[in-house]
Amino acid sequence: MVYYRPVHNEVQLFELAAKMRLPVLLKGPTGCGKTRFVRYMAERLNRPLITVACQEDLSAADLTGRFTLEGGSTVWRDGPLTTALRQGAICYLDEVVEARPDVLTVLHPLTDDRRSLPLERLGEELHAKDGFLVVISYNPGYQSVTKELKESTRQRFVSLSFDYPPEAVEAEIVAAESGCTPDVAKRLVSLGRASRNLRAHGLAEGASTRLMVYAARLVTGGLSLPEACESTLVGSLTDDPEMSKALRELIRSVLG
Amino acid sequence: MGAPTWPPTPEEAHRLTMEEYGLSEAELGFAPAEDAEAERALLSALLFARPVRVLSHSGKQVGTTLAELQRRLGAWLRLVSGFDVKLAASDPPATDGTTLYLPIAVPAPAEPELDERLYRAMGLMQLGLLQLGFLERREVLAEIYRDWVLRSIYHLLAARVVLRHWSTRYPGIAKDLLKIPLVEKAGELRVNVTPVPRDGLPEVFIPFYSGLTVNLNWPKQPPGGAETAAAVAAVDNAPSIEAAKLVVLGRARSLRQTFARLRVGAPPIPWWIGVIRPEWILADLSRDVAYETAWMKGTSRTMELLNEAMARNAKKIPLPPQPSPERPKGLRERLKDRLLGGPPSPDLAKMPAYGPARDEAQAKAAAAAADQPPASPARPEDDGGAAYDEWDHQAGVYKVNHTRVFTPEAPAGALSSYQKVVTANAQAIARIRRRFEALRVEERWQGGLQDGPEIDLDRALIAYADLVAGQQPREDYYRRFVRQRRDLCVMTLVDLTGSTQGQVLHMEQEALILFAEGLRVLGLPHSFYGFNSEAPDRCNLWRLKGFEDGYDERTLRRLGSLRAGGATRMGAFLRHAGSILARRPEGRRVLILLSDGKPEDRGEYRGRYGVLDAAMAVRELARDNVQVHTISLRRSDGDDAWLGEIFGPGRTLSLQSVDLLPERLPELFRGLIK
Ligand SMILES: Nc1ncnc2c1ncn2[C@@H]1O[C@H](COP(=O)(O)OP(=O)(O)O)[C@@H](O)[C@H]1O
Ligand SMILES: [Mg+2]
Numbered sequence: 001m002v003y004y005r006p007v008h009n010e011v012q013l014f015e016l017a018a019k020m021r022l023p024v025l026l027k028g029p030t031g032c033g034k035t036r037f038v039r040y041m042a043e044r045l046n047r048p049l050i051t052v053a054c055q056e057d058l059s060a061a062d063l064t065g066r067f068t069l070e071g072g073s074t075v076w077r078d079g080p081l082t083t084a085l086r087q088g089a090i091c092y093l094d095e096v097v098e099a100r101p102d103v104l105t106v107l108h109p110l111t112d113d114r115r116s117l118p119l120e121r122l123g124e125e126l127h128a129k130d131g132f133l134v135v136i137s138y139n140p141g142y143q144s145v146t147k148e149l150k151e152s153t154r155q156r157f158v159s160l161s162f163d164y165p166p167e168a169v170e171a172e173i174v175a176a177e178s179g180c181t182p183d184v185a186k187r188l189v190s191l192g193r194a195s196r197n198l199r200a201h202g203l204a205e206g207a208s209t210r211l212m213v214y215a216a217r218l219v220t221g222g223l224s225l226p227e228a229c230e231s232t233l234v235g236s237l238t239d240d241p242e243m244s245k246a247l248r249e250l251i252r253s254v255l256g
Numbered sequence: 257m258g259a260p261t262w263p264p265t266p267e268e269a270h271r272l273t274m275e276e277y278g279l280s281e282a283e284l285g286f287a288p289a290e291d292a293e294a295e296r297a298l299l300s301a302l303l304f305a306r307p308v309r310v311l312s313h314s315g316k317q318v319g320t321t322l323a324e325l326q327r328r329l330g331a332w333l334r335l336v337s338g339f340d341v342k343l344a345a346s347d348p349p350a351t352d353g354t355t356l357y358l359p360i361a362v363p364a365p366a367e368p369e370l371d372e373r374l375y376r377a378m379g380l381m382q383l384g385l386l387q388l389g390f391l392e393r394r395e396v397l398a399e400i401y402r403d404w405v406l407r408s409i410y411h412l413l414a415a416r417v418v419l420r421h422w423s424t425r426y427p428g429i430a431k432d433l434l435k436i437p438l439v440e441k442a443g444e445l446r447v448n449v450t451p452v453p454r455d456g457l458p459e460v461f462i463p464f465y466s467g468l469t470v471n472l473n474w475p476k477q478p479p480g481g482a483e484t485a486a487a488v489a490a491v492d493n494a495p496s497i498e499a500a501k502l503v504v505l506g507r508a509r510s511l512r513q514t515f516a517r518l519r520v521g522a523p524p525i526p527w528w529i530g531v532i533r534p535e536w537i538l539a540d541l542s543r544d545v546a547y548e549t550a551w552m553k554g555t556s557r558t559m560e561l562l563n564e565a566m567a568r569n570a571k572k573i574p575l576p577p578q579p580s581p582e583r584p585k586g587l588r589e590r591l592k593d594r595l596l597g598g599p600p601s602p603d604l605a606k607m608p609a610y611g612p613a614r615d616e617a618q619a620k621a622a623a624a625a626a627d628q629p630p631a632s633p634a635r636p637e638d639d640g641g642a643a644y645d646e647w648d649h650q651a652g653v654y655k656v657n658h659t660r661v662f663t664p665e666a667p668a669g670a671l672s673s674y675q676k677v678v679t680a681n682a683q684a685i686a687r688i689r690r691r692f693e694a695l696r697v698e699e700r701w702q703g704g705l706q707d708g709p710e711i712d713l714d715r716a717l718i719a720y721a722d723l724v725a726g727q728q729p730r731e732d733y734y735r736r737f738v739r740q741r742r743d744l745c746v747m748t749l750v751d752l753t754g755s756t757q758g759q760v761l762h763m764e765q766e767a768l769i770l771f772a773e774g775l776r777v778l779g780l781p782h783s784f785y786g787f788n789s790e791a792p793d794r795c796n797l798w799r800l801k802g803f804e805d806g807y808d809e810r811t812l813r814r815l816g817s818l819r820a821g822g823a824t825r826m827g828a829f830l831r832h833a834g835s836i837l838a839r840r841p842e843g844r845r846v847l848i849l850l851s852d853g854k855p856e857d858r859g860e861y862r863g864r865y866g867v868l869d870a871a872m873a874v875r876e877l878a879r880d881n882v883q884v885h886t887i888s889l890r891r892s893d894g895d896d897a898w899l900g901e902i903f904g905p906g907r908t909l910s911l912q913s914v915d916l917l918p919e920r921l922p923e924l925f926r927g928l929i930k
Contacts, residue, residue: 061718066718066721067718067721067722067724067725067727068721069717069720069721069724073724074721074722074724074725076725121722121725121727194335194336194338195335197334197335197336197337197338198331198334198335200910201331201334201912202327202331202334202915202916204919242327242328242331243328243331245328246327246328246329246331246332246335247331247335249328249332249376250332250335250336251428252428253332253336253426253427253428253429253432254426254427254428255427255428256426256427256428256430256431
């Protein structure tokens with residue numbers, strides 16, 4: 001069973017959206033539990049989950065499918081989206097803004113009442129099986145100056161906003177995910193949260209829950225707390241020597 | 257009473273002190289003759305020693321400087337507090353409610369570890385006073401403003417709460433703070449800015465200093481300090497911050513009475529604890545600030561001013577009421593300028609075309625430029641300007657030809673000012689250039705073409721498969737090596753309105769040169785203009801570098817000598833920029849606005865009117881295919897909603913410091929070029 005610690009009413013909201021067959025958009029900073037949440041919901045709703053990590057050269061055919069050559073003859077291969085459609089699965093497009101905006105328009109007919117996908121190559125229109133659901137995620141971080149979701153895409157989704165959970169909950173997650181002591185988790189979380197004060201003021205992003213989990217795992221594995229912090233909270237957050245020093249000083253301030 | 261003399265005679269000093277305290281001798285129940293000499297000597301030493309503006313730390317004998325630490329110190333303070341920290345230099349440490357002022361350097365010898373610890377402690381102290389709300393109640397500020405014996409007591413007691421607050425939150429900070437009293441150079445005692453000897457302090461003062469500074473000769477429990485010790489203990493034992501705040505004020509008031517009874521003045525404060533300057537926070541005390549400034553500068557009018565101040569105090573004139581709603585924005589800024597030695601704020605009506613030369617530094621720069629060919633006239637009469645409508649949201653109509661925009665050539669200063677910025681930012685420029693260099697690589701394989709010298713294998717395979725499957729294949733399986741010409745031009749507007757005066761202008765100047773140095777590499781057609789207005793029909797778009805200008809010496813001299821003054825007429829500037837861009841052959845036109853994130857200056861273009869006109873102008877530009885981005889330097893949180901309103905979501909980038917430009921600028925351009 002996938003571990004997910006609900007933070008607000010996101011589980012209920014997602015269930016409702018799934019019941020009403022409404023596509024879902026998960027917004028939130030990196031490493032705050034979006035991917036984990038989708039895995040959890042898939043298991044909870046008892047549907048298969050198909051995940052696509054989006055990047056710039058993802059093409060529409062990569063999603064829907066294409067003919068390939070096999071032993072001299074051509075065979076149609078379903079793409080992940082088509083597979084999800086046929087299986088009634090949850091299709092999760094992670095970091096969707098990384099894909100070119102025009103590619104995402106293939107989602108449009110799937111996200112309204114039609115719930116169908118025209119496959120030109122096969123000359124057929126594929127209707128989604130019952131459990132089919134599109135979920136996309138993105139991080140509306142500072143890079144939104146250059147990367148934005150098209151309005152016509154965005155408006156087709158029910159959006160759930162994620163953020164890092166409250167301090168106590170975050171500590172609970174870190175402890176559960178790493179097996180570290182509550183005290184270690186608490187200290188790591190207070191450190192990590194402090195680093196978010198520098199979001200967009202020298203650091204592109206603060207420490208994510210994921211990064212704290214990593215630090216905690218290093219501690220569980222035998223590393224000392226300051227060392228674990230050094231290689232996660234400092235090393236992974238910045239290359240800027242001044243910012244590194246400030247972070248190191250913070251670690252010393254918090255850990256004593 | 258004859259004309260006051262300096263220094264005052266002991267009698268005079270005593271009299272003034274009593275007046276200052278608002279006390280009568282009958283009230284105190286003692287005759288001044290009794291213990292006269294020592295008493296008056298003490299009072300006059302503590303209260304009337306001529307204040308000196310202490311500059312020792314900015315002399316040659318200095319330890320670590322603020323400049324060395326500023327960036328990471330700022331980052332660290334932000335990390336531990338979550339507060340939007342801005343740092344600036346002033347000695348002793350103080351705050352004006354938004355910026356923390358720390359000394360430009362700590363005294364020699366340079367001990368990097370220790371000095372940094374000291375800076376952190378000073379920053380924490382000012383930050384704590386702010387964050388815990390010791391400087392937040394107006395009536396308290398007014399009270400301690402009028403009575404600086406009370407102010408000093410209040411400060412010393414508040415300092416204890418601040419230290420305890422940080423120590424309980426962070427064990428590492430607790431350890432650091434414990435060491436501070438042992439740092440010899442931190443502990444110099446001062447009354448206002450005047451150092452006082454540690455020996456011979458009245459016993460009542462001594463309990464204040466436990467934990468703040470150490471003098472081993474002080475008795476732990478001086479017999480005369482019982483009441484002070486009790487106050488200190490009461491503050492230390494307060495169960496919560498809120499309780500502590502009440503205890504501090506209450507105990508400070510009662511100690512104040514005791515001190516008056518004992519006829520002692522303000523307890524001196526350890527240097528690193530800084531000073532509280534209510535007048536920096538309460539803008540409506542401006543008159544008093546003027547007095548104090550003159551007082552600190554020790555002008556010949558000192559005594560006169562002192563007497564006036566005393567007279568006012570004696571009459572117990574109530575403080576002015578809350579500021580009236582029409583109070584022009586930015587008064588505090590101007591006050592601060594004045595306090596820190598800037599000129600009085602310019603009177604818009606009297607302002608010359610390009611703002612007055614600000615201070616000596618600028619006069620000097622001008623002198624340096626004097627050997628250069630003279631700058632172009634600030635107001636070329638041959639340029640008839642161009643008229644633009646202005647949107648009046650209330651009436652819902654355009655005011656036809658309401659504004660007129662001129663594009664004079666900006667004045668050219670010394671070449672060295674440009675070069676200085678380049679030298680100071682060499683690293684950042686190198687970083688920008690490296691990234692822009694990467695963007696410039698426009699040579700790449702472009703696939704998916706209908707025609708070309710080579711086969712795009714991936715696509716060909718797909719097409720072949722389609723073909724075999726009996727489908728009509730797409731014929732886009734060629735590729736070619738392209739050297740792309742970018743169909744893009746960029747115009748940058750720099751805010752030169754009065755509100756940028758000072759630090760922002762400095763940042764803009766740096767940012768502009770970083771831009772210019774980067775864009776030179778990128779090889780896109782680009783231009784720079786500065787803007788400010790004197791009147792609706794006299795809006796200036798100063799040409800710093802037109803599209804047609806190269807980077808010759810004259811351009812560099814224009815780019816390197818930004819000067820601010822005047823008001824904002826954002827809509828007009830945007831519209832005129834649009835008309836310049838409309839003449840460009842490139843298909844995509846981008847306008848970047850570099851400003852301080854303030855929508856308005858003064859006058860009729862204030863508030864919603866200006867914001868909505870500017871928003872309208874941006875829409876007009878969008879219609880004409882000009883994309884507008886804005887970079888605001890120094891955003892104070894919360895006031896940038898209007899930026900989104902004018903420029904649309906995702907089109908604004910707020911930077912707290914120019915240091916971030918090397919990251920963000922290339923990012924922005926990558927997005928544009930794609
Ligand atoms: N609410 C949560 N419940 C359980 N684990 C969580 C939660 N939030 C974050 N995590 C932890 O953080 C890690 C990163 O989350 P992930 O879902 O990959 O982030 P995202 O997809 O938002 O970038 C997870 O692997 C998990 O360890
Ligand atoms: Mg993820």
